[in-house]
Amino acid sequence: MSATTMADILRVENLVVHFDTTEGRIHAVNGVSLSLEPGEVLGIVGESGSGKSVTMMSLLGLIPQPPGKIESGRALFDATNGQGVVDLLALDRPALRAIRGKHIGFIFQDPISSLNPTMNIGRQIAESLMKHLGLGEGEARKRTVELLNHVGIADAARHYDSYPHEFSGGMRQRVMIAIAVACRPKLVIADEPTTALDVTVQAQIMDLVRRLQRELDMAVIWISHDLGVVAGLADRVAVMYGGTIVECAQVDQLFDRPQHPYTAGLLGAVPSLLETNGVEERPLVSIEGSPPDLLEELNCCPFADRCSYVFARCWQERPALLSVGPQHAVACFYDMSAEANRSQ
Ligand SMILES: Nc1ncnc2c1ncn2[C@@H]1O[C@H](COP(=O)(O)OP(=O)(O)O)[C@@H](O)[C@H]1O
Numbered sequence: 001m002s003a004t005t006m007a008d009i010l011r012v013e014n015l016v017v018h019f020d021t022t023e024g025r026i027h028a029v030n031g032v033s034l035s036l037e038p039g040e041v042l043g044i045v046g047e048s049g050s051g052k053s054v055t056m057m058s059l060l061g062l063i064p065q066p067p068g069k070i071e072s073g074r075a076l077f078d079a080t081n082g083q084g085v086v087d088l089l090a091l092d093r094p095a096l097r098a099i100r101g102k103h104i105g106f107i108f109q110d111p112i113s114s115l116n117p118t119m120n121i122g123r124q125i126a127e128s129l130m131k132h133l134g135l136g137e138g139e140a141r142k143r144t145v146e147l148l149n150h151v152g153i154a155d156a157a158r159h160y161d162s163y164p165h166e167f168s169g170g171m172r173q174r175v176m177i178a179i180a181v182a183c184r185p186k187l188v189i190a191d192e193p194t195t196a197l198d199v200t201v202q203a204q205i206m207d208l209v210r211r212l213q214r215e216l217d218m219a220v221i222w223i224s225h226d227l228g229v230v231a232g233l234a235d236r237v238a239v240m241y242g243g244t245i246v247e248c249a250q251v252d253q254l255f256d257r258p259q260h261p262y263t264a265g266l267l268g269a270v271p272s273l274l275e276t277n278g279v280e281e282r283p284l285v286s287i288e289g290s291p292p293d294l295l296e297e298l299n300c301c302p303f304a305d306r307c308s309y310v311f312a313r314c315w316q317e318r319p320a321l322l323s324v325g326p327q328h329a330v331a332c333f334y335d336m337s338a339e340a341n342r343s344q
């Protein structure tokens with residue numbers, strides 16, 4: 001496949017992942033497809049347990065196998081111009097390790113468990129530069145200090161020798177971001193990177209990622225359970241539910257005209273109010289009922305038992321994610337747009 005080229009930097013097709021546990025098989029990811037253009041920011045939102053992390057960990061080769069198993073799917077990634085396309089799911093461990101950190105940066109929720117507690121932070125960044133870019137020790141140190149400055153760590157030369165525990169949560173996350181962007185990757189995956197931080201620091205980290213994304217022209221996948229966070233960052237948003245993507249659209253489109261009852265529920269919208277006035281005023285509401293039992297294999301709509309628009313077909317087959325307009329796809333048998341038009 002190496003000669004193939006594609007316009008997307010990443011194209012995930014029909015990813016299916018399960019875990020075999022003592023309680024039975026957990027169907028964590030049930031046919032996720034998504035794509036990302038170079039330089040684009042894709043937000044992925046969904047409740048806890050909807051399969052966001054498992055999807056991303058699968059791409060990075062970080063699923064523990066067993067108990068996990070990537071049942072099927074492809075994840076075509078265009079590493080760098082000219083090198084052609086690889087299927088991340090088909091690569092062996094060394095090949096993935098070479099891509100991870102170099103061509104795909106990643107930032108997780110909990111930097112303390114991702115950073116090595118026994119190594120000073122300068123060294124942790126410098127090692128990545130030496131490993132992936134072949135820099136010598138002096139050059140890597142110089143670049144590391146620049147990077148620390150760049151991610152907003154004041155007095156970087158002094159902090160080079162600090163250990164992770166000497167830093168606040170926000171500072172540690174800045175270090176993780178420095179590591180993630182050190183090799184100027186074309187794709188960064190950020191999995192709830194601000195969830196553990198207080199609101200002020202959260203905003204600073206979001207600003208930092210947004211600035212770096214523009215400066216380095218990176219594509220970013222930003223995962224959050226908070227639609228508000230994603231709205232401020234993303235060009236496009238994918239909504240996950242029960243291990244599938246139920247809707248994906250440009251951010252304005254998603255907020256103004258949600259087409260899936262679950263998205264509408266998340267937004268606190270009712271169909272007759274689909275013509276709304278913007279993003280800021282929308283309260284997030286909780287939806288009655290509980291998420292689907294992932295121990296059961298999904299052959300109906302995963303949202304059927306919580307949906308106010310449910311009808312017979314929703315219980316009989318699983319809706320596919322289909323295009324309903326430019327850059328807008330939805331997995332639902334009910335036509336919300338028809339309803340919105342009728343009520344105008
Ligand atoms: N190592 C694992 N072993 C068993 N089940 C797992 C494992 N990792 C994730 N899961 C299950 O997969 C489902 C999806 O999890 P996850 O992707 O972490 O959700 P999210 O990131 O959306 O909160 C959950 O039911 C979770 O319990």
Ligand SMILES: [Mg+2]
Nearest residue numbers: 052053054192
């Ligand atoms: Mg998660």
